[in-house]
Amino acid sequence: MSAPRFWREINQRYNLVGTECGNCGKKYFPIRSVCPECHRESIGKMKKVKFSGNGKVFSYTVIHVGSSMFQMQTPYIMAIIELDEGPRITGQIIDCETKDVKIGMPVESVFRKIGEDGKSGTIYYGYKFRLMK
Amino acid sequence: MVGIVSYGGYVPRYRIETKEIARVWGKDESIGKGLGVFSKSVPGPDEDVATISVEAARNAMKKCSVNPGEIGAVYVGSESHPYAVKPTSTIVAEAIGAGPNLTAADYEFACKAGTAAIQTCMGLVSSGMIKYGLAIGSDTSQGAPGDALEYSASAGGAAFLIGKENVIAEINKTYSFTTDTPDFWRREGEKYPSHGGRFTGEPAYFKHTMNCAKGLFERTGTKPSDYKYAVFHQPNGKFPVNVGKMLGFTNEQIKTGLLTPRIGNTYSGSTPLGLAVILDVASPGDRIFAVSYGSGAGSDGFDITVTEKIMGIDRNPTVESFIADSKIIDYATYVRYRKKLWLGGE
Ligand SMILES: [Zn+2]
Numbered sequence: 405m406s407a408p409r410f411w412r413e414i415n416q417r418y419n420l421v422g423t424e425c426g427n428c429g430k431k432y433f434p435i436r437s438v439c440p441e442c443h444r445e446s447i448g449k450m451k452k453v454k455f456s457g458n459g460k461v462f463s464y465t466v467i468h469v470g471s472s473m474f475q476m477q478t479p480y481i482m483a484i485i486e487l488d489e490g491p492r493i494t495g496q497i498i499d500c501e502t503k504d505v506k507i508g509m510p511v512e513s514v515f516r517k518i519g520e521d522g523k524s525g526t527i528y529y530g531y532k533f534r535l536m537k
Numbered sequence: 538m539v540g541i542v543s544y545g546g547y548v549p550r551y552r553i554e555t556k557e558i559a560r561v562w563g564k565d566e567s568i569g570k571g572l573g574v575f576s577k578s579v580p581g582p583d584e585d586v587a588t589i590s591v592e593a594a595r596n597a598m599k600k601c602s603v604n605p606g607e608i609g610a611v612y613v614g615s616e617s618h619p620y621a622v623k624p625t626s627t628i629v630a631e632a633i634g635a636g637p638n639l640t641a642a643d644y645e646f647a648c649k650a651g652t653a654a655i656q657t658c659m660g661l662v663s664s665g666m667i668k669y670g671l672a673i674g675s676d677t678s679q680g681a682p683g684d685a686l687e688y689s690a691s692a693g694g695a696a697f698l699i700g701k702e703n704v705i706a707e708i709n710k711t712y713s714f715t716t717d718t719p720d721f722w723r724r725e726g727e728k729y730p731s732h733g734g735r736f737t738g739e740p741a742y743f744k745h746t747m748n749c750a751k752g753l754f755e756r757t758g759t760k761p762s763d764y765k766y767a768v769f770h771q772p773n774g775k776f777p778v779n780v781g782k783m784l785g786f787t788n789e790q791i792k793t794g795l796l797t798p799r800i801g802n803t804y805s806g807s808t809p810l811g812l813a814v815i816l817d818v819a820s821p822g823d824r825i826f827a828v829s830y831g832s833g834a835g836s837d838g839f840d841i842t843v844t845e846k847i848m849g850i851d852r853n854p855t856v857e858s859f860i861a862d863s864k865i866i867d868y869a870t871y872v873r874y875r876k877k878l879w880l881g882g883e
Contacts, residue, residue: 418632454634476582476873498581499550515591515632517583527619529587529628537854537862 407526417530420455420513422491431455433491457513457531459487466502481505485533496532510536539663540704541697541841542603545596546813546856547589547675548693548800551579552863553871555688561868562683569688573774577691577801579866580677582874584692585619589806590675591632593696597671598633600850603698605635609667612657613643614650614674614805615694616723629673639667647721648770649831650674651695651805656711656837658699669700676804679875681729689773691801695809695856705847706816706825709840710757714749721832732832741834742772746780749828749836757840761785765823768794768811770830772802786826793818794827799860812841814856821845 413434415421422433426449427442433455439446464483467474474480481497483505497505498516511533518528554576555569569575580589590613598605613625626641644650644657651674658670675694680686699708720741723730733741746769754760761767767786769777774797781791794811796803803810808829815825825841866874 414631419634476876498583515588515595516581517585517588527585527587529591529632532583537858 407521410526410528417518418515420457420487420531421452422455423450424453425449426451431489431491433487433493453489455487455489455491457487458536459485459511459533461497461505461507461509461511462486462492463507464497464505483533485511497535498532499534504535512536538704538707538709539659539699539701540707540844541816542669542700542702542704543597543601543698543850544695544813544816545593545598545600546693546695546810546859547592547596548803548810548856548859549578549580549584549589550859550862550864551581551866551874552576552800553579553866553868557868558688572688573778573798574689574801575798576865577689578693578803579871579874580692582876584677586613586615586617586675586677586694587619587625587628589677589692589694590615590625590629590673590696593673593675593694594629594633594671596854597696597698600852601698601703603669603700605633606638608635608669608671608698609639610658610661610670611635611639611641612654612670612672614646614652614654614672615643615676616645616647616650616804617677617679618643618645629671633671635671646835647831647833648676648772648802648804648807649829649835649837651809652827652829652837652839655697655699655839656713658697659708659711662699662701669698672697672699674805674807674809676806678802678804679729684729686730686732689797689802691803692806693800693803693810694806695813697809703846704844705850706819706841706843709842710753711837711839712749712753712756713835713837714745714752715835716745718745718832718834720834738776741832742770742776742830743780743783745834745836746770746828746830747783749838750780750784750826753826753828753838753840759840761790761826763824764790764826766793766815766819767791767826768808768815769828770836771795771797771807771811772830774798796856796860810856816843816847817852817855817857819843819847821847
Protein backbone atom coordinates (compact mmCIF):
# COMPACT_ATOMS: atom_id res chain seq x y z
CA MET A 405 0.00 0.00 0.00
CA SER A 406 1.27 3.48 -0.77
CA ALA A 407 1.68 6.07 1.97
CA PRO A 408 -0.56 8.64 0.15
CA ARG A 409 -3.39 6.11 -0.27
CA PHE A 410 -3.19 5.15 3.39
CA TRP A 411 -3.08 8.80 4.42
CA ARG A 412 -6.29 9.58 2.51
CA GLU A 413 -8.05 6.81 4.42
CA ILE A 414 -6.66 7.64 7.88
CA ASN A 415 -9.93 8.88 9.33
CA GLN A 416 -11.74 5.71 8.20
CA ARG A 417 -9.04 3.41 9.52
CA TYR A 418 -8.38 5.21 12.81
CA ASN A 419 -11.95 6.08 13.76
CA LEU A 420 -14.13 3.62 11.82
CA VAL A 421 -15.81 6.34 9.79
CA GLY A 422 -18.22 5.09 7.15
CA THR A 423 -21.33 6.40 5.42
CA GLU A 424 -25.06 6.38 6.04
CA CYS A 425 -27.57 6.55 3.21
CA GLY A 426 -29.89 9.50 3.77
CA ASN A 427 -32.58 7.76 1.71
CA CYS A 428 -32.90 4.29 3.30
CA GLY A 429 -30.77 4.74 6.45
CA LYS A 430 -28.44 1.83 5.72
CA LYS A 431 -24.87 2.24 6.97
CA TYR A 432 -21.73 1.25 5.10
CA PHE A 433 -18.06 0.68 5.76
CA PRO A 434 -15.83 1.60 4.04
CA ILE A 435 -17.17 4.90 2.74
CA ARG A 436 -19.40 4.75 -0.33
CA SER A 437 -20.47 7.63 -2.51
CA VAL A 438 -23.68 5.90 -3.69
CA CYS A 439 -26.01 3.51 -1.81
CA PRO A 440 -26.04 0.15 -3.66
CA GLU A 441 -29.73 -0.25 -2.85
CA CYS A 442 -31.05 3.22 -3.57
CA HIS A 443 -28.67 4.04 -6.43
CA ARG A 444 -29.56 7.44 -7.94
CA GLU A 445 -31.92 8.33 -5.12
CA SER A 446 -29.03 8.30 -2.65
CA ILE A 447 -26.88 10.73 -4.63
CA GLY A 448 -26.10 13.76 -2.51
CA LYS A 449 -27.67 12.11 0.54
CA MET A 450 -24.73 9.95 1.69
CA LYS A 451 -23.36 11.30 4.98
CA LYS A 452 -20.35 10.36 7.09
CA VAL A 453 -20.96 8.41 10.29
CA LYS A 454 -18.57 7.26 13.01
CA PHE A 455 -19.16 3.71 14.21
CA SER A 456 -18.92 2.79 17.89
CA GLY A 457 -16.47 -0.05 17.22
CA ASN A 458 -18.69 -2.46 19.12
CA GLY A 459 -20.04 -5.53 17.37
CA LYS A 460 -19.98 -9.30 17.35
CA VAL A 461 -18.04 -12.08 15.65
CA PHE A 462 -19.88 -13.05 12.44
CA SER A 463 -17.26 -15.58 11.32
CA TYR A 464 -13.54 -16.14 11.74
CA THR A 465 -10.57 -18.17 10.67
CA VAL A 466 -7.25 -18.99 12.36
CA ILE A 467 -4.19 -18.21 10.25
CA HIS A 468 -1.15 -20.35 10.96
CA VAL A 469 1.14 -19.29 8.12
CA GLY A 470 1.08 -15.51 7.73
CA SER A 471 2.74 -13.17 5.30
CA SER A 472 6.19 -11.93 6.35
CA MET A 473 4.58 -8.89 8.00
CA PHE A 474 2.47 -11.10 10.25
CA GLN A 475 4.85 -13.96 11.02
CA MET A 476 5.60 -12.51 14.45
CA GLN A 477 1.92 -12.97 15.33
CA THR A 478 1.03 -16.48 14.08
CA PRO A 479 -1.27 -18.16 14.86
CA TYR A 480 -3.67 -15.21 14.62
CA ILE A 481 -7.38 -14.73 14.08
CA MET A 482 -8.97 -12.91 11.15
CA ALA A 483 -12.68 -12.32 11.52
CA ILE A 484 -15.69 -10.75 9.92
CA ILE A 485 -17.22 -8.49 12.54
CA GLU A 486 -20.82 -7.37 12.36
CA LEU A 487 -20.84 -3.88 13.85
CA ASP A 488 -23.77 -2.89 16.09
CA GLU A 489 -24.73 -0.37 13.40
CA GLY A 490 -24.99 -3.11 10.76
CA PRO A 491 -21.97 -3.15 8.44
CA ARG A 492 -19.71 -6.21 8.36
CA ILE A 493 -16.00 -5.55 8.28
CA THR A 494 -12.89 -7.71 8.25
CA GLY A 495 -10.39 -7.35 11.04
CA GLN A 496 -7.95 -9.17 13.25
CA ILE A 497 -9.01 -10.29 16.75
CA ILE A 498 -6.12 -9.82 19.18
CA ASP A 499 -5.28 -10.42 22.85
CA CYS A 500 -6.95 -13.83 23.12
CA GLU A 501 -6.18 -17.48 22.49
CA THR A 502 -7.46 -18.93 19.23
CA LYS A 503 -9.60 -21.42 21.17
CA ASP A 504 -11.39 -18.61 23.04
CA VAL A 505 -13.14 -17.14 19.99
CA LYS A 506 -16.72 -18.20 19.23
CA ILE A 507 -19.21 -16.91 16.67
CA GLY A 508 -21.54 -14.33 18.19
CA MET A 509 -19.09 -13.13 20.85
CA PRO A 510 -19.20 -9.37 21.51
CA VAL A 511 -16.07 -7.42 20.53
CA GLU A 512 -14.80 -3.85 20.77
CA SER A 513 -12.39 -2.07 18.47
CA VAL A 514 -8.84 -1.23 19.52
CA PHE A 515 -6.06 0.81 17.91
CA ARG A 516 -3.10 -1.24 16.70
CA LYS A 517 -0.30 -1.38 14.18
CA ILE A 518 -1.62 -2.87 10.97
CA GLY A 519 1.66 -3.00 9.08
CA GLU A 520 4.70 -1.11 7.95
CA ASP A 521 6.62 -0.50 4.74
CA GLY A 522 9.77 -2.35 5.80
CA LYS A 523 12.16 -1.10 8.46
CA SER A 524 12.51 2.40 7.01
CA GLY A 525 9.00 3.05 5.66
CA THR A 526 5.77 4.36 7.13
CA ILE A 527 3.94 2.55 9.91
CA TYR A 528 0.23 1.92 9.32
CA TYR A 529 -2.20 2.06 12.22
CA GLY A 530 -5.85 1.21 12.38
CA TYR A 531 -8.58 -0.86 13.98
CA LYS A 532 -8.44 -4.42 15.24
CA PHE A 533 -10.86 -6.10 17.64
CA ARG A 534 -10.69 -7.51 21.15
CA LEU A 535 -13.24 -9.74 22.89
CA MET A 536 -15.34 -7.58 25.21
CA LYS A 537 -14.17 -7.92 28.82
CA MET B 538 -8.36 26.17 39.29
CA VAL B 539 -6.43 24.14 36.73
CA GLY B 540 -6.60 20.40 37.17
CA ILE B 541 -7.38 16.98 35.78
CA VAL B 542 -10.68 16.83 33.88
CA SER B 543 -10.26 13.17 32.96
CA TYR B 544 -7.63 10.46 32.78
CA GLY B 545 -7.11 7.02 31.33
CA GLY B 546 -4.50 4.29 31.54
CA TYR B 547 -3.48 1.36 29.41
CA VAL B 548 -1.18 -1.61 30.07
CA PRO B 549 -0.52 -4.30 27.42
CA ARG B 550 -1.79 -7.79 28.24
CA TYR B 551 1.38 -9.87 28.13
CA ARG B 552 3.67 -10.46 31.15
CA ILE B 553 7.02 -12.13 31.56
CA GLU B 554 8.13 -13.15 35.03
CA THR B 555 11.54 -12.00 36.21
CA LYS B 556 12.34 -15.56 37.33
CA GLU B 557 11.93 -16.66 33.67
CA ILE B 558 14.42 -13.98 32.54
CA ALA B 559 16.80 -15.09 35.31
CA ARG B 560 16.44 -18.74 34.23
CA VAL B 561 17.42 -17.93 30.63
CA TRP B 562 20.53 -16.02 31.68
CA GLY B 563 21.57 -18.54 34.35
CA LYS B 564 20.99 -16.05 37.16
CA ASP B 565 19.48 -16.74 40.56
CA GLU B 566 15.70 -16.40 40.71
CA SER B 567 16.06 -14.04 43.68
CA ILE B 568 17.19 -11.25 41.32
CA GLY B 569 13.53 -10.28 40.86
CA LYS B 570 12.93 -10.21 44.58
CA GLY B 571 16.00 -8.01 45.02
CA LEU B 572 14.57 -5.54 42.51
CA GLY B 573 11.04 -5.85 43.85
CA VAL B 574 9.83 -6.76 40.33
CA PHE B 575 8.08 -10.10 39.88
CA SER B 576 6.63 -9.69 36.41
CA LYS B 577 6.71 -6.99 33.76
CA SER B 578 4.33 -6.03 30.96
CA VAL B 579 5.29 -6.84 27.38
CA PRO B 580 3.61 -5.13 24.41
CA GLY B 581 2.01 -7.32 21.77
CA PRO B 582 3.78 -7.51 18.38
CA ASP B 583 1.38 -4.89 17.00
CA GLU B 584 1.69 -2.45 19.91
CA ASP B 585 3.96 0.56 20.22
CA VAL B 586 3.95 3.98 21.93
CA ALA B 587 1.42 5.33 19.42
CA THR B 588 -1.10 2.51 20.03
CA ILE B 589 -0.61 2.56 23.82
CA SER B 590 -1.01 6.36 23.86
CA VAL B 591 -4.18 6.17 21.74
CA GLU B 592 -5.73 3.50 24.00
CA ALA B 593 -4.92 5.58 27.11
CA ALA B 594 -6.25 8.77 25.46
CA ARG B 595 -9.46 7.05 24.34
CA ASN B 596 -9.95 5.71 27.88
CA ALA B 597 -9.63 9.29 29.14
CA MET B 598 -12.09 10.65 26.57
CA LYS B 599 -14.64 7.89 27.43
CA LYS B 600 -14.80 9.13 31.03
CA CYS B 601 -15.85 12.68 30.17
CA SER B 602 -18.16 14.49 27.78
CA VAL B 603 -15.53 16.89 26.45
CA ASN B 604 -15.76 17.45 22.69
CA PRO B 605 -12.37 16.40 21.23
CA GLY B 606 -12.57 19.47 19.01
CA GLU B 607 -12.02 21.63 22.12
CA ILE B 608 -8.61 20.10 22.82
CA GLY B 609 -6.04 22.77 22.01
CA ALA B 610 -2.84 20.82 22.66
CA VAL B 611 -1.62 17.21 22.60
CA TYR B 612 1.76 16.25 24.03
CA VAL B 613 3.13 12.72 24.20
CA GLY B 614 6.14 12.08 26.43
CA SER B 615 8.16 8.95 25.70
CA GLU B 616 11.64 7.66 25.03
CA SER B 617 10.38 5.02 22.60
CA HIS B 618 8.45 7.03 20.01
CA PRO B 619 7.88 4.76 16.95
CA TYR B 620 9.50 7.25 14.58
CA ALA B 621 12.81 9.07 15.06
CA VAL B 622 11.29 11.90 13.00
CA LYS B 623 7.47 12.13 12.80
CA PRO B 624 5.47 12.91 15.91
CA THR B 625 3.39 10.40 17.88
CA SER B 626 1.15 13.23 19.09
CA THR B 627 -0.40 13.81 15.65
CA ILE B 628 -1.38 10.13 15.44
CA VAL B 629 -3.04 10.38 18.87
CA ALA B 630 -4.86 13.61 18.00
CA GLU B 631 -6.29 12.12 14.81
CA ALA B 632 -7.28 8.86 16.54
CA ILE B 633 -9.36 10.64 19.19
CA GLY B 634 -10.99 12.97 16.67
CA ALA B 635 -9.14 16.08 17.89
CA GLY B 636 -7.63 18.70 15.61
CA PRO B 637 -6.78 20.11 13.21
CA ASN B 638 -7.13 23.29 15.32
CA LEU B 639 -4.52 22.36 17.92
CA THR B 640 -0.82 22.39 18.67
CA ALA B 641 1.02 19.12 19.21
CA ALA B 642 4.52 17.90 19.98
CA ASP B 643 6.41 14.93 21.34
CA TYR B 644 8.41 15.23 24.54
CA GLU B 645 11.54 13.41 25.65
CA PHE B 646 13.04 13.48 29.14
CA ALA B 647 13.71 9.84 30.03
CA CYS B 648 10.96 8.74 32.43
CA LYS B 649 9.52 12.16 33.24
CA ALA B 650 8.46 13.32 29.77
CA GLY B 651 4.82 12.58 30.61
CA THR B 652 4.75 14.77 33.71
CA ALA B 653 6.53 17.54 31.77
CA ALA B 654 3.62 17.31 29.30
CA ILE B 655 1.14 17.76 32.18
CA GLN B 656 3.01 20.91 33.30
CA THR B 657 2.98 22.33 29.77
CA CYS B 658 -0.78 21.78 29.50
CA MET B 659 -1.27 23.41 32.94
CA GLY B 660 0.53 26.52 31.70
CA LEU B 661 -1.39 26.72 28.44
CA VAL B 662 -4.73 26.20 30.20
CA SER B 663 -3.96 28.64 33.04
CA SER B 664 -2.92 31.37 30.62
CA GLY B 665 -6.13 30.92 28.65
CA MET B 666 -4.30 29.96 25.45
CA ILE B 667 -6.22 26.68 25.27
CA LYS B 668 -9.36 25.26 26.90
CA TYR B 669 -8.14 21.67 27.23
CA GLY B 670 -4.76 20.02 26.83
CA LEU B 671 -4.02 16.31 26.59
CA ALA B 672 -0.80 15.10 28.26
CA ILE B 673 0.38 11.52 27.83
CA GLY B 674 3.28 9.56 29.27
CA SER B 675 3.86 6.23 27.52
CA ASP B 676 6.71 3.86 26.73
CA THR B 677 7.68 0.45 25.35
CA SER B 678 11.12 0.44 26.94
CA GLN B 679 13.70 -2.26 26.32
CA GLY B 680 16.80 -3.44 28.13
CA ALA B 681 19.61 -5.18 26.25
CA PRO B 682 19.28 -8.99 26.51
CA GLY B 683 20.88 -10.11 29.79
CA ASP B 684 21.30 -6.54 31.09
CA ALA B 685 19.94 -5.59 34.52
CA LEU B 686 17.36 -3.34 32.81
CA GLU B 687 15.83 -6.34 31.05
CA TYR B 688 14.24 -7.42 34.34
CA SER B 689 12.22 -4.23 34.67
CA ALA B 690 11.88 -2.36 31.33
CA SER B 691 8.21 -2.66 30.37
CA ALA B 692 5.32 -0.99 28.55
CA GLY B 693 2.28 1.09 29.43
CA GLY B 694 0.94 4.61 29.50
CA ALA B 695 -1.55 7.06 30.92
CA ALA B 696 -3.28 10.16 29.55
CA PHE B 697 -4.52 13.24 31.42
CA LEU B 698 -6.97 15.78 30.07
CA ILE B 699 -6.04 19.09 31.69
CA GLY B 700 -8.55 21.94 31.95
CA LYS B 701 -10.25 24.43 34.27
CA GLU B 702 -13.91 23.31 34.22
CA ASN B 703 -15.35 20.20 35.86
CA VAL B 704 -11.98 19.07 37.20
CA ILE B 705 -12.05 15.77 39.08
CA ALA B 706 -8.76 16.72 40.76
CA GLU B 707 -7.23 20.16 41.27
CA ILE B 708 -3.49 20.54 40.79
CA ASN B 709 -2.68 22.93 43.64
CA LYS B 710 1.01 23.29 42.84
CA THR B 711 3.76 21.90 40.67
CA TYR B 712 7.49 22.21 41.26
CA SER B 713 10.52 20.75 39.46
CA PHE B 714 14.14 20.06 40.39
CA THR B 715 16.58 19.66 37.48
CA THR B 716 20.36 19.19 37.06
CA ASP B 717 22.75 17.83 34.40
CA THR B 718 23.41 14.25 35.57
CA PRO B 719 24.61 11.49 33.19
CA ASP B 720 23.04 8.48 34.95
CA PHE B 721 21.33 6.91 31.94
CA TRP B 722 21.50 7.59 28.22
CA ARG B 723 21.06 6.26 24.73
CA ARG B 724 22.97 7.67 21.78
CA GLU B 725 21.25 8.20 18.43
CA GLY B 726 21.09 4.91 16.48
CA GLU B 727 21.71 2.65 19.49
CA LYS B 728 18.94 0.14 20.14
CA TYR B 729 19.42 -0.21 23.88
CA PRO B 730 20.26 2.39 26.54
CA SER B 731 23.38 2.56 28.70
CA HIS B 732 23.42 3.35 32.39
CA GLY B 733 25.86 4.31 35.10
CA GLY B 734 25.25 1.18 37.23
CA ARG B 735 25.28 2.09 40.91
CA PHE B 736 25.49 5.73 39.92
CA THR B 737 21.76 5.61 39.08
CA GLY B 738 20.73 5.49 42.75
CA GLU B 739 22.00 8.11 45.22
CA PRO B 740 23.14 11.04 43.03
CA ALA B 741 20.39 10.53 40.50
CA TYR B 742 17.03 9.07 41.55
CA PHE B 743 17.20 9.82 45.28
CA LYS B 744 18.79 13.27 45.02
CA HIS B 745 16.27 14.60 42.51
CA THR B 746 13.17 12.92 43.95
CA MET B 747 14.05 14.03 47.52
CA ASN B 748 14.87 17.61 46.52
CA CYS B 749 11.75 17.93 44.41
CA ALA B 750 9.58 16.51 47.20
CA LYS B 751 11.14 18.81 49.81
CA GLY B 752 10.77 21.80 47.50
CA LEU B 753 7.11 20.98 47.00
CA PHE B 754 6.52 20.62 50.77
CA GLU B 755 8.10 24.06 51.32
CA ARG B 756 6.11 25.74 48.56
CA THR B 757 2.78 24.26 49.65
CA GLY B 758 3.38 24.35 53.41
CA THR B 759 2.39 20.68 53.59
CA LYS B 760 3.82 17.57 55.24
CA PRO B 761 3.48 13.84 54.43
CA SER B 762 0.56 13.33 56.84
CA ASP B 763 -1.53 15.84 54.84
CA TYR B 764 -1.72 13.36 51.97
CA LYS B 765 -3.83 10.24 51.53
CA TYR B 766 -1.64 8.89 48.73
CA ALA B 767 1.93 9.31 47.49
CA VAL B 768 3.32 8.12 44.17
CA PHE B 769 6.90 8.26 42.94
CA HIS B 770 8.72 7.17 39.80
CA GLN B 771 9.14 3.41 39.99
CA PRO B 772 12.30 2.15 38.23
CA ASN B 773 12.02 -0.94 40.45
CA GLY B 774 9.90 -1.98 43.41
CA LYS B 775 12.42 -0.76 46.03
CA PHE B 776 13.40 2.85 45.16
CA PRO B 777 9.89 4.36 45.47
CA VAL B 778 9.28 2.62 48.81
CA ASN B 779 12.66 3.75 50.16
CA VAL B 780 12.32 7.34 48.97
CA GLY B 781 8.79 7.47 50.41
CA LYS B 782 10.02 6.30 53.81
CA MET B 783 12.94 8.74 53.75
CA LEU B 784 10.42 11.55 53.21
CA GLY B 785 8.17 10.34 56.01
CA PHE B 786 5.38 8.58 54.09
CA THR B 787 3.93 5.29 55.32
CA ASN B 788 3.48 2.05 53.36
CA GLU B 789 -0.25 2.68 53.46
CA GLN B 790 0.19 5.94 51.51
CA ILE B 791 2.56 4.41 48.95
CA LYS B 792 1.12 0.97 48.19
CA THR B 793 -1.88 2.00 46.03
CA GLY B 794 0.23 3.72 43.38
CA LEU B 795 3.01 1.12 43.38
CA LEU B 796 2.65 -0.93 40.19
CA THR B 797 6.24 -1.95 39.39
CA PRO B 798 6.16 -5.28 41.28
CA ARG B 799 3.46 -6.51 38.89
CA ILE B 800 4.10 -4.65 35.60
CA GLY B 801 7.71 -3.45 35.78
CA ASN B 802 9.04 0.01 34.97
CA THR B 803 6.84 1.64 32.33
CA TYR B 804 9.31 4.58 32.10
CA SER B 805 7.34 7.66 30.95
CA GLY B 806 4.18 5.76 31.91
CA SER B 807 5.39 5.02 35.45
CA THR B 808 4.32 8.02 37.58
CA PRO B 809 1.30 8.77 35.31
CA LEU B 810 -0.01 5.19 35.65
CA GLY B 811 0.60 5.31 39.41
CA LEU B 812 -1.42 8.52 39.58
CA ALA B 813 -4.17 7.01 37.39
CA VAL B 814 -4.53 3.91 39.57
CA ILE B 815 -4.88 6.21 42.61
CA LEU B 816 -7.57 8.29 40.85
CA ASP B 817 -9.41 5.01 40.13
CA VAL B 818 -10.04 4.57 43.87
CA ALA B 819 -9.73 8.08 45.35
CA SER B 820 -12.55 9.92 47.14
CA PRO B 821 -13.39 13.64 47.17
CA GLY B 822 -11.01 15.58 49.41
CA ASP B 823 -8.17 13.06 49.14
CA ARG B 824 -4.81 14.77 48.64
CA ILE B 825 -2.22 13.11 46.36
CA PHE B 826 1.54 13.74 46.35
CA ALA B 827 3.23 12.77 43.06
CA VAL B 828 6.90 13.06 42.09
CA SER B 829 8.28 11.73 38.82
CA TYR B 830 11.93 11.21 37.95
CA GLY B 831 13.69 11.30 34.60
CA SER B 832 17.34 10.44 34.11
CA GLY B 833 19.55 13.18 32.85
CA ALA B 834 18.12 14.34 35.35
CA GLY B 835 15.06 15.90 36.93
CA SER B 836 11.88 15.45 38.94
CA ASP B 837 8.43 17.01 38.57
CA GLY B 838 6.30 17.21 41.72
CA PHE B 839 2.53 17.71 41.98
CA ASP B 840 0.25 18.49 44.92
CA ILE B 841 -3.24 17.31 43.90
CA THR B 842 -6.63 17.43 45.64
CA VAL B 843 -9.48 15.20 44.42
CA THR B 844 -12.82 17.03 44.01
CA GLU B 845 -16.43 15.83 44.43
CA LYS B 846 -16.69 15.77 40.60
CA ILE B 847 -14.87 12.44 40.64
CA MET B 848 -18.08 10.83 41.88
CA GLY B 849 -19.87 11.93 38.72
CA ILE B 850 -17.70 10.02 36.24
CA ASP B 851 -17.57 6.34 35.30
CA ARG B 852 -14.00 5.41 36.14
CA ASN B 853 -14.01 2.27 33.95
CA PRO B 854 -11.94 0.88 32.40
CA THR B 855 -9.67 1.05 35.42
CA VAL B 856 -5.90 0.57 35.31
CA GLU B 857 -6.41 -2.49 37.51
CA SER B 858 -8.66 -4.07 34.82
CA PHE B 859 -5.72 -3.98 32.39
CA ILE B 860 -3.27 -5.28 34.98
CA ALA B 861 -5.57 -8.13 36.01
CA ASP B 862 -6.25 -9.27 32.43
CA SER B 863 -2.79 -10.72 31.84
CA LYS B 864 -1.17 -13.63 30.06
CA ILE B 865 2.22 -14.93 31.14
CA ILE B 866 4.58 -15.67 28.24
CA ASP B 867 7.94 -17.46 28.16
CA TYR B 868 11.25 -15.91 27.13
CA ALA B 869 11.05 -17.32 23.59
CA THR B 870 7.67 -15.68 22.97
CA TYR B 871 8.96 -12.48 24.57
CA VAL B 872 11.92 -12.42 22.18
CA ARG B 873 9.57 -12.98 19.24
CA TYR B 874 7.17 -10.22 20.32
CA ARG B 875 9.89 -7.70 21.11
CA LYS B 876 11.73 -8.41 17.83
CA LYS B 877 14.96 -9.07 19.68
CA LEU B 878 15.51 -11.71 17.03
CA TRP B 879 15.83 -10.82 13.35
CA LEU B 880 14.42 -13.32 10.91
CA GLY B 881 16.26 -13.78 7.61
CA GLY B 882 14.98 -11.59 4.79
CA GLU B 883 13.53 -8.84 6.97
ZN1 LIG C 1 -29.98 3.63 0.57
